[in-house]
Amino acid sequence: MTIKEVCEKYDITPDTLRYYERVGVIPEVHRTKGGIRDFTDEDVAWVENAICMRSAGVPVEMLIEYVRLYQEGDETFQARRDVLAEAREEIQKQLDKYQATMDRLNYKISRYDEAIKTGVLTWDRSFTEE
Amino acid sequence: MTIKEVCEKYDITPDTLRYYERVGVIPEVHRTKGGIRDFTDEDVAWVENAICMRSAGVPVEMLIEYVRLYQEGDETFQARRDVLAEAREEIQKQLDKYQATMDRLNYKISRYDEAIKTGVLTWDRSFTEE
DNA sequence: CTACAACTTGGAGTTAACTCTAAGTCAAGC
DNA sequence: GCTTGACTTAGAGTTAACTCCAAGTTGTAG
Numbered sequence: 001m002t003i004k005e006v007c008e009k010y011d012i013t014p015d016t017l018r019y020y021e022r023v024g025v026i027p028e029v030h031r032t033k034g035g036i037r038d039f040t041d042e043d044v045a046w047v048e049n050a051i052c053m054r055s056a057g058v059p060v061e062m063l064i065e066y067v068r069l070y071q072e073g074d075e076t077f078q079a080r081r082d083v084l085a086e087a088r089e090e091i092q093k094q095l096d097k098y099q100a101t102m103d104r105l106n107y108k109i110s111r112y113d114e115a116i117k118t119g120v121l122t123w124d125r126s127f128t129e130e
Numbered sequence: 131m132t133i134k135e136v137c138e139k140y141d142i143t144p145d146t147l148r149y150y151e152r153v154g155v156i157p158e159v160h161r162t163k164g165g166i167r168d169f170t171d172e173d174v175a176w177v178e179n180a181i182c183m184r185s186a187g188v189p190v191e192m193l194i195e196y197v198r199l200y201q202e203g204d205e206t207f208q209a210r211r212d213v214l215a216e217a218r219e220e221i222q223k224q225l226d227k228y229q230a231t232m233d234r235l236n237y238k239i240s241r242y243d244e245a246i247k248t249g250v251l252t253w254d255r256s257f258t259e260e
Numbered sequence: 261c262t263a264c265a266a267c268t269t270g271g272a273g274t275t276a277a278c279t280c281t282a283a284g285t286c287a288a289g290c
Numbered sequence: 291g292c293t294t295g296a297c298t299t300a301g302a303g304t305t306a307a308c309t310c311c312a313a314g315t316t317g318t319a320g
Contacts, residue, residue, distance in 0.1 A: 003267075014267085015309055022269095023307095034316050036267055049234070056231035060307065077251065081242035088235045095228050098221055101186035104179070105218045112211035121207065133297075144297085145279055152299095153277095164286050166297055190277065 001039040009044075010051050017047065024064040025050050027071065057094060058087045131169040139174075140181050147177065154194040155180050157201065187224060188217045 003014045020026050021037075026046040029037045039047070050063055066083050069076040115121035133144045150156050151167075156176040159167045169177070180193055196213050199206040245251035 013309075016307090018268090019308060032316090034267085036316065052227075052231050052234055054307090055227040057228075058231070074249070074251070077242055077245045081239060081246065084235055084239050084242065088232065088239065091228055091232055091235065095225070095232070097182075097185040098187075098225050098228065101182050101188070102218065102221055102225070104182055105214055105221065109211060109214050109218065112207055112214065115207045116211065119204070121204070143279075146277090148298090149278060162286090164297085166286070184277090 001044060003037045003039070006039050006044060006047055010047060012051065020047070020050055023060065024067050025054075025060055027067055053087065056091050058090070062087055131174060133167045133169070136169050136174060136177055140177060142181065150177070150180055153190065154197050155184075155190055157197055183217065186221050188221070192217055 003017055007014055007017060021029055026043070029043045030040050032038050046067075053063055054060070062083060066080060069080045069083065111121060111123060133147055137144055137147060151159055156173070159173045160170050162168050176197075183193055184190070192213060196210060199210045199213065241251060241253060
């Protein structure tokens with residue numbers, strides 16, 4: 001699979017993919033004799049994983065650490081698990097914040113829908129705001 | 131309320147608060163005769179709102195737009211609602227991504243827990259990865 | 261065999277959102 | 291009244307994560 005195909009598959013730019021490989025977010029990608037990237041299924045799976053993790057805000061630094069441990073072999077199972085567990089905790093915290101913000105937005109939008117009908121904007125919660 | 135008290139309440143730095151006021155993420159804060167910030171309850175409510183929105187990744191630019199509309203008065207109810215609805219959509223998309231990443235992490239961590247017990251790491255999903 | 265688009269690299273540039281610095285002002289305690 | 295620490299501003303600097311650029315190479319279509 002060429003870099004272009006992988007990029008289209010995940011809607012990212014070649015620059016991002018090359019950057020991921022350069023800094024170690026994904027392991028080194030297979031090449032043709034000429035030196036052009038030719039992604040194997042395994043390479044693509046690493047890309048998919050990286051993009052999924054990044055989309056949830058897992059820092060590049062943490063992904064690099066995971067790949068580094070992976071390349072060290074089977075003695076790093078526990079260390080790798082710990083990295084993943086840390087990422088999971090961060091994501092759970094973020095999920096909670098997102099949910100709180102959703103609640104606030106839903107409340108405010110419902111108040112605005114009211115205001116658009118009645119011409120008057122009112123807040124009944126402890127939001128002294130606005 | 132002093133800037134320090136507000137910062138302690140929300141665990142942020144004075145620099146961040148001053149930055150928020152400067153660029154318009156929150157409206158201008160009440161001052162003492164000497165020119166020192168003295169946050170009213172309303173000011174604090176704006177801060178709380180900004181921090182909640184930012185914690186869910188709502189861009190500073192969008193908060194500025196909301197404050198700008200707010201200061202234009204009652205003719206902007208609809209426009210403000212639209213800004214909030216856009217923020218809500220983005221957050222929903224992010225929530226979905228976070229959930230997908232959680233699923234992936236839970237799966238991987240369970241595989242590692244297995245591997246730590248048995249000494250062998252196996253993947254059964256379509257993750258050719260690793 | 262020749263275009264020419266798509267690839268390569270190393271390194272510089274960009275962006276959003278802070279974060280820090282310098283130089284000065286305010287105010288509480290002695 | 292003086293010291294001392296927290297406050298003020300304008301503007302420069304930082305960080306993470308890309309994103310772009312220049313100069314050169316590869317590979318496919320005619």
